[in-house]
Amino acid sequence: MEAFYYLVFGALSAVVFGVELSKTTKDRINTSPAFNSFKNNYLVVYSLMMAGDWLQGPYVYFLYTTYGFGKGEIGQLFIAGFGSSMLFGTIVGSLADKQGRRRACVTYCITYILSCITKHSPQYRVLMIGRVLGGIATSLLFSSFESWLVAEHNKRGFDQQWLSLTFSKAIFLGNGLVAILSGLFGNFLVDTFQLGPVAPFDAAACFLAIGMAVILSSWTENYGDPSENKDLIAQFRGAAVAIASDEKIALLGAIQSLFEGSMYTFVFLWTPALSPNDEEIPHGFIFATFMLASMLGSSIASRLMARSSPRVESYMQIVFIVSSASLLLPIVTSVSPSKVKGGGISLSGCLQMLGFCTFEACVGIFWPSIMKMRSQYIPEEARSTIMNFFRIPLNIFVCVVLYNVNAFPITVMFGMCSIFLVVASILQRRLLVIAEKQSKSFPSTLQLLLNLDIKAVLKTEVWEMKERDNEAEPLNI
Numbered sequence: 001m002e003a004f005y006y007l008v009f010g011a012l013s014a015v016v017f018g019v020e021l022s023k024t025t026k027d028r029i030n031t032s033p034a035f036n037s038f039k040n041n042y043l044v045v046y047s048l049m050m051a052g053d054w055l056q057g058p059y060v061y062f063l064y065t066t067y068g069f070g071k072g073e074i075g076q077l078f079i080a081g082f083g084s085s086m087l088f089g090t091i092v093g094s095l096a097d098k099q100g101r102r103r104a105c106v107t108y109c110i111t112y113i114l115s116c117i118t119k120h121s122p123q124y125r126v127l128m129i130g131r132v133l134g135g136i137a138t139s140l141l142f143s144s145f146e147s148w149l150v151a152e153h154n155k156r157g158f159d160q161q162w163l164s165l166t167f168s169k170a171i172f173l174g175n176g177l178v179a180i181l182s183g184l185f186g187n188f189l190v191d192t193f194q195l196g197p198v199a200p201f202d203a204a205a206c207f208l209a210i211g212m213a214v215i216l217s218s219w220t221e222n223y224g225d226p227s228e229n230k231d232l233i234a235q236f237r238g239a240a241v242a243i244a245s246d247e248k249i250a251l252l253g254a255i256q257s258l259f260e261g262s263m264y265t266f267v268f269l270w271t272p273a274l275s276p277n278d279e280e281i282p283h284g285f286i287f288a289t290f291m292l293a294s295m296l297g298s299s300i301a302s303r304l305m306a307r308s309s310p311r312v313e314s315y316m317q318i319v320f321i322v323s324s325a326s327l328l329l330p331i332v333t334s335v336s337p338s339k340v341k342g343g344g345i346s347l348s349g350c351l352q353m354l355g356f357c358t359f360e361a362c363v364g365i366f367w368p369s370i371m372k373m374r375s376q377y378i379p380e381e382a383r384s385t386i387m388n389f390f391r392i393p394l395n396i397f398v399c400v401v402l403y404n405v406n407a408f409p410i411t412v413m414f415g416m417c418s419i420f421l422v423v424a425s426i427l428q429r430r431l432l433v434i435a436e437k438q439s440k441s442f443p444s445t446l447q448l449l450l451n452l453d454i455k456a457v458l459k460t461e462v463w464e465m466k467e468r469d470n471e472a473e474p475l476n477i
Helices: 003-021 033-054 057-066 071-099 101-118 124-141 144-155 162-192 199-218 232-245 247-274 283-305 312-326 347-377 380-403 410-468
Strands: none
Touching: 003 283, 003 347, 033 101, 033 124, 033 144, 033 162, 033 199, 057 071, 057 162, 057 199, 057 283, 071 101, 071 124, 071 144, 071 232, 071 380, 101 124, 101 144, 101 199, 124 144, 144 162, 144 347, 144 380, 162 199, 162 283, 162 347, 232 247, 232 380, 247 283, 247 312, 247 347, 247 380, 247 410, 283 312, 283 347, 312 347, 312 410
């Protein structure tokens, strides 16, 4: 493997280590022992859930090829996964709000374990069922756990700022360190022990079962809207009304869909971008490098959110612009396909690799930041439902990209993602303007309410004094 990859990985490792060690008291949030216990419990569960997800990712496509399926059939399987997430995700999200988030998290574990079991069958129909189950599980993973955390955090009366600490640590561990370790562990099972491509799915099922046991033994139930007279259609209508009537929620949904759509498209495109002439690139090592960059981003996010300034709505504008610029590199540095195939990574590939690491760092900042904004703006009674509503345009977009992945040049796809990210930055600016306007009006409203309360108290006291003096009229103030 070329020295360039080791150099990038080593540099990122040093930067992450330096950022973590250089944190001052301003970058840290003082918390209570009770909160630390609660946070650590959630981080253990979330890390186990993400391990179950990350172990499967690198081997899904490879497993399907070993069963003899072609690119078209594999594409249909992937589309089925995203399609089921789109169709059933909103339903299971609403059920989570009504029936309980803890129950939904347990359902995620069971559903994903069943999906893993289907990987033992080479039958196309069985694998299709597994993809449908996997799509449902993905919707639960990215809505129910966060919804449970926010509700439980508020129910226990913890400081709202402490929530950002849990978010940033969850991304640092679950989307960073656990992803790297899962990739290495999966490689260990498949290549070192030669257990076959289905082994990571069995390991994932074990991690999910352990996580489910922790949930059942230590988590309490919480609900969005537990009212028995509210059916599923009413919940959908309530969530849709909340999105339509509150511009902040609508903007947040659009921003999330634009960024995540670009992110998932990037997942499909980075391999052909770095090896346009079939250059030999270490996919596993590059993936680990990307996850290390994501860890760096989450570490930066934790420092930013620990301070009162700048606001999340403010710095995310810059994050979207930087991510947009990083995805322009494949367009700027694109080279014509060569008749000579193979060899090492080219100079343009090296530049793109650096740009992609920058994009992954932006992803690491995005996740805890969007989680914090969702906790602020999405109403508790329909949190899971609204979060899955946000995923509908995302899943439609990814299905369209998968279906037409060979119809457009790779530069066009990257250009489209870059434009989406610029639009996300513009929408983020609009969200900042609304948030600042409301925060400025809040003190005056609060002062008015306080004045009214003080006036009411004074009137009551004066009335009591007049009654003691046997006077009929209260004194006007």
